[in-house]
Amino acid sequence: MTDWVRWTVPAAALISISAPAYAVQYMSVADAQRAAFPGARLTEVEAGRVWKTGSGGVFVLDHVIGKHLYIDYAVAIEGGRIRRVDILAYRESYGGEVRSPSWLSQFVGKTTASPLKVGSDFRNISGATLSSMHVTEGVKRILAAYGHLR
Secondary structure, eight states: OOHHHHHHHHHHHHHHHTOOOOOEEOOOHHHHHHHHSTTOOEEEEETTTEEEETTSOEEEEEEEEOSSSEEEEEEEEETTEEEEEEEEEEOSSSOGGGGOHHHHGGGTTOOTTSOOOBTTTBOOOTTOHHHHHHHHHHHHHHHHHHTTOO
């Protein structure tokens, strides 16, 4: 075996074993529910995915693909309008700016009639274009599916 192989193979193995993990759990489902509907009692409608409040609010848990990995997020809807969007877990090594409160606040108040397109209706996040597009598309899908519930 040549000298360079003898030295590089163990180093490469060590680096691959100790590669950093970027998955970050920002909120639990229960934390997101409390933030979206403080003091409300939520009843599970679809196992592990959809909950409703007594006043007609809807809390939906979903995930979309970022660039390569899943982004877990939650959407709270009340009266046909988005009340809150939260990123629960982000697994990419970059682009975590999609969980920025200023970016997520763009969703608040939107309805099924609202245009939701990154670049024209929503700010794009440089370095997180796919993540921002996919979260926006996911929120739009949830709003279309559950925004009519009151």
